Amino acid sequence: MIDSALKTGKSRRLNLIVAVSAAxxxxxxxxxxxxxxxxxxxxxxxxxxxxxxxxxxxxGQGADIYSGSAVGSVRHELFPTIPPRSLVMLSPPPAALxxxxxxxxPASLTKLLWQPFLLLxxxxxxxxxxxxxxxxxxxxxWLWAICAFFGPFFEGLKIGQLNSAFLFFLCSSMYLFRxxxxxxxxxxxxxxxxxxxxxxxxGFYLLGAGRYRAIGMAVAVVTVLCLIxxxxxxxxxxxxxxxxxxxxxxxxxxxxxELTATVRGQMTRLGLAPNIxxxxxxxxxxxxxxxxxxxxxxxxxxxxxxxxxxxxALPLGLLTAFLVHYYDLVMLIPVGIALIKSxxxxxxxxxxxxxxxxxxxxxxxPVSTMIHYDLLVSGAWKLNPFMILLTAAxxxxxxxxxxxxxxxxxxxxxxxx
Numbered sequence: 120m121i122d123s124a125l126k127t128g129k130s131r132r133l134n135l136i137v138a139v140s141a142a143x144x145x146x147x148x149x150x151x152x153x154x155x156x157x158x159x160x161x162x163x164x165x166x167x168x169x170x171x172x173x174x175x176x177x178x179g180q181g182a183d184i185y186s187g188s189a190v191g192s193v194r195h196e197l198f199p200t201i202p203p204r205s206l207v208m209l210s211p212p213p214a215a216l217x218x219x220x221x222x223x224x225p226a227s228l229t230k231l232l233w234q235p236f237l238l239l240x241x242x243x244x245x246x247x248x249x250x251x252x253x254x255x256x257x258x259x260x261w262l263w264a265i266c267a268f269f270g271p272f273f274e275g276l277k278i279g280q281l282n283s284a285f286l287f288f289l290c291s292s293m294y295l296f297r298x299x300x301x302x303x304x305x306x307x308x309x310x311x312x313x314x315x316x317x318x319x320x321x322g323f324y325l326l327g328a329g330r331y332r333a334i335g336m337a338v339a340v341v342t343v344l345c346l347i348x349x350x351x352x353x354x355x356x357x358x359x360x361x362x363x364x365x366x367x368x369x370x371x372x373x374x375x376x377e378l379t380a381t382v383r384g385q386m387t388r389l390g391l392a393p394n395i396x397x398x399x400x401x402x403x404x405x406x407x408x409x410x411x412x413x414x415x416x417x418x419x420x421x422x423x424x425x426x427x428x429x430x431x432a433l434p435l436g437l438l439t440a441f442l443v444h445y446y447d448l449v450m451l452i453p454v455g456i457a458l459i460k461s462x463x464x465x466x467x468x469x470x471x472x473x474x475x476x477x478x479x480x481x482x483x484x485p486v487s488t489m490i491h492y493d494l495l496v497s498g499a500w501k502l503n504p505f506m507i508l509l510t511a512a513x514x515x516x517x518x519x520x521x522x523x524x525x526x527x528x529x530x531x532x533x534x535x536x
Contacts, residue, residue, distance in 0.1 A: 138260035145267035152484075153234070156277045166233050166279035167198045172208045172215050173222025181352035184208050184215055185359035197226045207363060212356055213344035214313040237276055237283040241266070244283075244290035248453055251294045252460045266452060270487025275446030281313060282449040290453055296333070296425050305336030312341050317443060317450065319404070320411040320436030324428040327415020378495055380505035381443055389501055400441070407435040410517065421527045429457040431520050434513040438506075445491055445505060448482065458516065462529040466519055481508050 171193045175184050183189035190207050208215055221229055245266065249259045266272050275282035288310050295304035311318040325334055349357070377388040383400040411432040418427040433454050437443050458464060467475075480486050481504050494500040520527075 134257055138257040141264040142260040145264040149267040164279040169218045170221050170226055170229055173218040176219050177222035182355045185363045210313050212348035212352055216348055233279050240287040241283040244287040247290040247294045248456050251297050268483045270482050270484050271446045271448040280446050282446045286449050301333040302336045305333035306340050309337040309340035316440040320407050321432040323408045324411040324415040324432035327412040328419045328424050379444055380509050381440055385503050385506045404439040407439040422530045423527045426457040426461045427527050429454055431517050438509050438513050462526040463523050466523050
């Protein structure tokens, strides 16, 4: 008995040492690469777009935030060293209000604080996952080690994108839902107005699952933001936003749908006619919405209703979204944890699990970086490996969830009540 206890203690210490070493190594490499990319921040960062929007709203120029010429003038004043490129806000008017605090800070200070701020949000999101699913210290360290090498996470942080914020929003809402605070969770989900396309299917899942309080709160928050935006930018601003979305130059050179890991992105990459791309994309989105809503109805009374929606509705939503970039796949991190901790995790054959682990190499650095820049951005490949991987994962998980839907009635010990 004593020998067994000693061996167990040594094994735990060894596992902890390995986990700490992996986390430290990945963090060191991650920070080195992030600092090394700082020289390219002005050329590729999306931060100037957010700062300019905040400055213009604070200065009473809200009606012009979707005007290329007006934004260009402010860009030249605030960021004279960055090369000329489109910095027009692509988020809807109510979302633009969320950038107003950035307008209160000097642009130079915002530039210094932005990436550390996003990194802190990502770490906070991971800690919330730890708390929600009662991850052990070893599991948490390994999760961070994997995140640090996760291509979408690094690429988004490198250019100052909001994907780390979305990760935090999603993890926060999951924690609040699991804590029984649906109203607070709904208020957090309303922040996805910054990129509402990422949450369409999950919203319909919540509707099917009968989470009306969360939906009502999200709608209320968005409505208030819409009214405030209307007062600040007027109907002219709303009209300009709609016209901006219809601009073919913006669609081609700014949105770059051919680089996205979506059904629409893959069809655009193959050079299909725009009307075919639009029609098929809408059909796929409608199917994803219908599946998510039906799945919500089936899991409405399940003790694992949240995890059931996260692992089915979110991947389907990313796959069929109008526009979801490579770095937005960071949303799959909580999806993976929810799946591992779900009642159906034992249903996947060992061979499939091993194959899935091997396939993850595609989205881990440096492989993901090579694929993104050398094969996709350059146009060398017509097929998007990220889209193929997302499709395979979404279809497989959805199939297993529906096939073993009764398993979701179990209550895993890891879940908070």
